[in-house]
Amino acid sequence: GHDLAEALAAAEAARAELAARLDEVERGRAEAGEAAAAADAQLAEAVRAAQERAELAVAEATRRAEEATQQIEARLAETERSHSEGSEAWAAELTAEIQRVREQQAATAAAVQSELAATVERLERDREEQAQAARSELAAALERVERGQRESDALREEIAALTVDRYEAEGLAGDDRRRLTELAAEAEADRARVEVLRAEAEQARGEAAE
Numbered sequence: 217g218h219d220l221a222e223a224l225a226a227a228e229a230a231r232a233e234l235a236a237r238l239d240e241v242e243r244g245r246a247e248a249g250e251a252a253a254a255a256d257a258q259l260a261e262a263v264r265a266a267q268e269r270a271e272l273a274v275a276e277a278t279r280r281a282e283e284a285t286q287q288i289e290a291r292l293a294e295t296e297r298s299h300s301e302g303s304e305a306w307a308a309e310l311t312a313e314i315q316r317v318r319e320q321q322a323a324t325a326a327a328v329q330s331e332l333a334a335t336v337e338r339l340e341r342d343r344e345e346q347a348q349a350a351r352s353e354l355a356a357a358l359e360r361v362e363r364g365q366r367e368s369d370a371l372r373e374e375i376a377a378l379t380v381d382r383y384e385a386e387g388l389a390g391d392d393r394r395r396l397t398e399l400a401a402e403a404e405a406d407r408a409r410v411e412v413l414r415a416e417a418e419q420a421r422g423e424a425a426e
Contacts, residue, residue: 231399241413259339266336274324284317354420372399
């Protein structure tokens with residue numbers, strides 16, 4: 217029958233399109249996986265470099281503070297030895313200066329740590345935005361695949377209805393029967409692939425929500 221031949225051809229075309237769409241999504245998924253791994257490695261490296269810079273800055277500030285303190289302490293010892301007029305007031309002033317140097321060093325260390333925390337937070341936020349964009353892209357691609365799947369299913373149901381009529385009327389030609397069986401088997405294989413992709417998308421969404 218003409219209707220059946222047309223319907224079979226349409227169903228096969230729809231299935232081929234769905235398979236191509238699935239190939240594209242799976243390829244995109246693999247590429248996104250590689251990009252995510254690279255981005256995670258990049259994030260880890262950027263965080264490590266920021267931590268290293270912070271440690272060096274704190275070490276440098278500490279070294280300078282220690283150097284300054286030693287110089288002041290040497291002057292203080294000299295002042296205490298001299299017992300000259302006003303030496304007590306001068307000693308008090310030097311002691312206060314040591315305190316100021318230490319406070320400044322502590323403030324520098326705190327500022328460095330605060331800047332490091334802000335840098336790490338920004339890096340992680342940027343990475344999360346990237347991941348969110350990738351998840352949205354996968355969700356949109358899956359939606360397109362599922363739409364194709366529904367179209368494919370609808371066409372196959374149409375054929376099933378036509379073939380029932382044909383069976384009753386004149387029996388189904390061997391070639392048509394073979395094409396129909398193949399279509400059904402391919403549809404099952406496609407469905408399994410879509411399930412895998414959907415499970416991966418759900419998992420990615422779940423991990424993001426944690």
